Amino acid sequence: MIRVRKSTNAPASLSTTKQYNGEDVYAQLMEDQHEKCYICERKLVTDYEIEHFKSENNYPELMQEWTNLFLACRYCNGKKSDSFDDNIYPLTADVEEEICQRIDFGKNKTVFTTSVTDVQHDNTVRMLNLFYNGKGGKKLRNLKEERFFNYAKQKVIGFMKIVNDYLVNPTENNRNVVTEELGIDKELLGFKYWIIRDYNLNEIFKDHIIWNK
Ligand SMILES: [Zn+2]
Incomplete structure (x- = not known):
């Protein structure tokens, strides 16, 4: 796991729709994260999901918040779920x-x-x-x-x-x-x-x- 750099421009669909998983969101995260899961750093091919740094369950207000969205493999996303909402923040932590x-x-x-x-x-x-x-x-x-x-x-x-x-x-x-x-x-x-x-x-x-x- 390493630090992530992310585009500061939030993809349009986050404000024009009620979804967090528009194709533009996936595409931007894919580019920003160099096609890797931000947790395990394995390359993503088709097995990827939007990962809420602070989980949807516990922080529904952050569901469409760009700075809360990352790309993770299904394994990491599923295991993290809503059990680890208070991790180091990958955009600012070394x-x-x-x-x-x-x-x-x-x-x-x-x-x-x-x-x-x-x-x-x-x-x-x-x-x-x-x-x-x-x-x-x-x-x-x-x-x-x-x-x-x-x-x-x-x-x-x-x-x-x-x-x-x-x-x-x-x-x-x-x-x-x-x-x-x-x-x-x-x-x-x-x-x-x-x-x-x-x-x-x-x-x-x-x-x-x-x-x-
Ligand atoms: Zn992973």
């Missing part, structure tokens, strides 16, 4: 700085943590761990959660491989391969940024791991 995003391969689970002490950060971390690890760790992950976790795990391993290739053989070409995978349209940047930090490669890739600045 998400990739404030939420550590890692995989513990020994325990076969994601580890999301934060050094910021407030309700919004706690909720966001709790939500992300729940999405990837299920309710009570490995044994309780259902099939969908397992597939969701494995997708991220494989992507992270793939990225670690190309970073390792660069470390073994730090050619310009190998550096470009890493840089390419850090492009804003690529998946799972939150995890990738933290790999770069954990390998102490910040200096070399510093222009590619600070999307929100």
